Amino acid sequence: MSFGHRVEKGYAVVELRGDVDLARSPEARALILQCLEKKNDLLVDLSEVAYIDSSGVASLVEGYQMAKKEGLKFGLIGVSEAALNVLRLARLDQVFPIHADLDTRIADDG
Amino acid sequence: MELNRPSLRAIGNEADHDVVEQLALLAELIQEFASSLNLDETLQTTIERFMMYMDAEAASIFLLENEDRELVCYKCVGPVDIAGLRMDVAEGIVGKCVREQACQMVRDVRRSRDFSATIDHSSGFATRSLLCAPLSVRGDCLGVLELVNKRSGDGLFDPKDQTLVRVLASAAALAIHNARMADSLVEHERLRRELELAREIQRKLLPAPHAPYFPVSGVNFPAYEVSGDFYDFFRLPDGRIYFNLADVSGKGMNAALLMAQTSSLLRCLARDYTDPGKLLERVNQALCETASHGMFVTIVSGYIDPQSERICFANAGHQPPLQRGCDGSFSEIPAGAPPLGVTPETEFPVSEVSLAGGSLYLFTDGVTESLTAERKPLDVAGLIGLIERMSELESSDQLENIVAEIRRPDTRQRDDITMMLITSRCHQLSKKLMERRFPAQPERLQDVRAEVRSAALLAGCSAGVVAQIVLAVDEACTNIMQHADEGDYSGEILLEIHNNGDELVCVLKDWAATVDPGRIQPRSLEELRPGGLGTHFIDELMDDWVFDEAPQGCGNCLTLTKRIT
Numbered sequence: 001m002s003f004g005h006r007v008e009k010g011y012a013v014v015e016l017r018g019d020v021d022l023a024r025s026p027e028a029r030a031l032i033l034q035c036l037e038k039k040n041d042l043l044v045d046l047s048e049v050a051y052i053d054s055s056g057v058a059s060l061v062e063g064y065q066m067a068k069k070e071g072l073k074f075g076l077i078g079v080s081e082a083a084l085n086v087l088r089l090a091r092l093d094q095v096f097p098i099h100a101d102l103d104t105r106i107a108d109d110g
Numbered sequence: 111m112e113l114n115r116p117s118l119r120a121i122g123n124e125a126d127h128d129v130v131e132q133l134a135l136l137a138e139l140i141q142e143f144a145s146s147l148n149l150d151e152t153l154q155t156t157i158e159r160f161m162m163y164m165d166a167e168a169a170s171i172f173l174l175e176n177e178d179r180e181l182v183c184y185k186c187v188g189p190v191d192i193a194g195l196r197m198d199v200a201e202g203i204v205g206k207c208v209r210e211q212a213c214q215m216v217r218d219v220r221r222s223r224d225f226s227a228t229i230d231h232s233s234g235f236a237t238r239s240l241l242c243a244p245l246s247v248r249g250d251c252l253g254v255l256e257l258v259n260k261r262s263g264d265g266l267f268d269p270k271d272q273t274l275v276r277v278l279a280s281a282a283a284l285a286i287h288n289a290r291m292a293d294s295l296v297e298h299e300r301l302r303r304e305l306e307l308a309r310e311i312q313r314k315l316l317p318a319p320h321a322p323y324f325p326v327s328g329v330n331f332p333a334y335e336v337s338g339d340f341y342d343f344f345r346l347p348d349g350r351i352y353f354n355l356a357d358v359s360g361k362g363m364n365a366a367l368l369m370a371q372t373s374s375l376l377r378c379l380a381r382d383y384t385d386p387g388k389l390l391e392r393v394n395q396a397l398c399e400t401a402s403h404g405m406f407v408t409i410v411s412g413y414i415d416p417q418s419e420r421i422c423f424a425n426a427g428h429q430p431p432l433q434r435g436c437d438g439s440f441s442e443i444p445a446g447a448p449p450l451g452v453t454p455e456t457e458f459p460v461s462e463v464s465l466a467g468g469s470l471y472l473f474t475d476g477v478t479e480s481l482t483a484e485r486k487p488l489d490v491a492g493l494i495g496l497i498e499r500m501s502e503l504e505s506s507d508q509l510e511n512i513v514a515e516i517r518r519p520d521t522r523q524r525d526d527i528t529m530m531l532i533t534s535r536c537h538q539l540s541k542k543l544m545e546r547r548f549p550a551q552p553e554r555l556q557d558v559r560a561e562v563r564s565a566a567l568l569a570g571c572s573a574g575v576v577a578q579i580v581l582a583v584d585e586a587c588t589n590i591m592q593h594a595d596e597g598d599y600s601g602e603i604l605l606e607i608h609n610n611g612d613e614l615v616c617v618l619k620d621w622a623a624t625v626d627p628g629r630i631q632p633r634s635l636e637e638l639r640p641g642g643l644g645t646h647f648i649d650e651l652m653d654d655w656v657f658d659e660a661p662q663g664c665g666n667c668l669t670l671t672k673r674i675t
Contacts (some may be wrong), residue, residue, distance in 0.1 A: 002399035019556055019559075021552065021555050021584060021588070022588045022591060022592070023552035023553045023555055023556065024585075040379035041514050051559070051580075053581060053584050053585060053644075054585055054588065054644040054646075054647055055592075055644075055648075056644055058640035058641060059640070061638065061640040062588060062640045065638070065640075076439070082577070085577070086581065086647075089647055089650055089651070090635065090646070090647070091635050095638065
């Protein structure tokens with residue numbers, strides 16, 4: 001199951017799906033960095049993520065850090081239960097902006 | 111010759127007619143015996159019809175009782191009811207019929223020295239002639255069929271009557287014999303059911319199979335329906351474990367009852383004692399008061415402290431337990447006192463051993479005295495050989511396998527076989543749930559996770575715990591793939607998962623250059639950076655983890671431990 005991305009309402013949205021482990025996190029990382037390189041504000045959709053490990057989380061951290069450096073917006077939307085458990089374990093639920101979906105995020109952006 | 115033929119035929123026809131009539135009657139009576147569901151009634155109607163056919167005044171059936179010393183009238187027809195009448199086998203013509211196991215025909219009783227007139231005197235009946243045939247089956251006499259006083263002709267019985275009586279007596283004897291066999295089968299079946307019940311009760315006195323990895327396990331295979339051996343173990347409220355293994359002298363029901371008594375006493379009293387010697391003293395006194403003369407119990411009975419793995423026990427005349435040290439050496443710990451139930455003043459000295467990574471084997475003589483393929487007793491040396499062969503197995507599998515070797519299918523088991531094994535924690539590890547060797551390549555991880563998930567579910571972990579174990583193992587594999595041999599490791603990973611009862615133990619081994627265990631530390635989360643989270647995850651998710659050089663000094667070994675509940 002390959003990852004997808006789209007541009008919607010001013011955000012690049014990267015859709016991660018299935019298992020995001022050492023085998024597939026390089027692909028996730030590349031996709032995230034690629035969007036940021038295009039100077040897009042970025043949201044990562046984790047609603048279809050069944051499993052994520054530290055390598056997958058590392059891709060998110062890297063994206064977060066790069067966005068910050070580039071002055072771009074970054075956030076997670078639709079975080080699945082499995083993904084949220086792992087983010088909590090890394091205390092990253094307190095670091096990443098997390099929203100239910102794109103519209104909620106936009107409403108929050110004001 | 112020609113001329114004589116018609117007359118011969120006429121005579122022949124008359125004789126034929128008689129024989130046909132007799133055969134018809136006999137066939138009918140025999141058929142009634144064969145189809146009878148109620149022998150009492152059938153015998154009664156048989157002698158009535160037989161008496162009529164034979165034209166006798168009375169008929170009766172006598173059966174032997176009281177160890178064949180007495181004849182009792184079982185059925186009778188005629189003017190005087192003598193049913194229930196008893197007479198000595200040494201007396202009368204009926205008695206003579208039994209003694210000689212032969213027909214007796216007395217044409218005139220007044221001229222017979224054997225005739226006893228007792229019945230005639232008391233009843234007023236006048237016996238003139240008698241015809242008796244023994245009721246015999248395969249040489250065993252069951253009683254007598256008797257006919258009294260022929261009415262017709264000269265009032266005397268003739269040899270033709272004698273033949274008929276003999277034939278009917280044989281058929282009646284067979285019917286009585288069969289009915290008795292049927293009764294004894296019913297009785298046998300009742301006893302069998304009672305034994306089965308006794309066995310069931312006994313089985314319930316043995317401890318239920320424990321949670322796996324309990325330090326004590328036992329097996330008991332009775333030689334007969336009920337066992338004189340028993341064993342027991344249970345945890346006491348203070349955390350200690352009480353155990354015993356015993357052999358009651360004798361076999362069968364007596365032994366089984368003493369077994370039940372002893373085992374119940376121990377079960378009640380064990381919790382009140384800390385000194386196994388004092389416990390046996392108390393039980394010995396109780397048994398000496400009540401046990402039947404000449405019966406005794408040999409027993410090993412003691413307590414285990416599961417923390418220190420120290421065992422204290424007393425041995426009353428039982429086979430010395432075998433201790434197997436962690437180095438594989440064996441030593442016998444001999445008995446210190448006579449068996450229970452012999453004399454109330456006995457003291458039972460206490461032995462103390464430490465499991466120290468080893469095991470303690472308890473067994474009855476049914477084990478050591480069982481015959482090997484060479485028809486020689488197994489002995490302690492033979493048992494040690496079996497233990498050595500099976501020592502890698504988990505406790506209860508080990509016992510089952512040893513007993514399977516002892517209970518040879520070609521030999522009737524002569525004695526109850528009972529064994530108990532007390533093992534150190536380190537042997538209780540482990541039931542291997544999975545073992546997988548795979549190349550250290552990320553694309554293998556998905557399959558590995560699926561397998562770990564199944565293993566953890568199989569061990570009874572909750573969904574949450576399963577997810578934690580899967581993530582921790584994944585992180586450990588990821589660490590090897592990313593960091594072993596400075597990120598260049600292209601070898602394999604060996605993953606084993608063991609269930610040691612309360613915990614799931616995951617062992618990961620690689621063959622990369624050994625890493626200083628001190629370098630494997632979870633990092634602080636204060637610092638926000640992409641790498642180094644894996645070890646933190648493992649630390650957070652697992653109850654315990656140990657990173658070390660692999661045994662044999664080749665590669666690294668990571669052991670992750672997670673409580674199942």
